[in-house]
Amino acid sequence: MGRFKQSQIKDQDQQRRPASLANLRDAGVGVFCWCNRCGHNAEAATAMLIAQLGPNFPVPEIGSQMRCSACNSKDVSTRPAWPSQGQITRHS
């Protein structure tokens, strides 16, 4: 997720800006983390991430702050772990 994509989203629809950690905490949802190199994935606790990054941190940018615990890659994607998006979040 680069700057180009972010500005695109902003132009398209202000309402569809990325969820923040506070949004997820309020919804009781965790953060799904996915390593783009080895496919390792895990769900991180939102409260832990808020303690580290603050409540207003956008969820898609959390990946840039993380490192894969399996292969040590920093190429990690993050998204809200909405239970209803099981099919949408499948990338492989």
Ligand SMILES: [Zn+2]
């Ligand atoms: Zn990995």
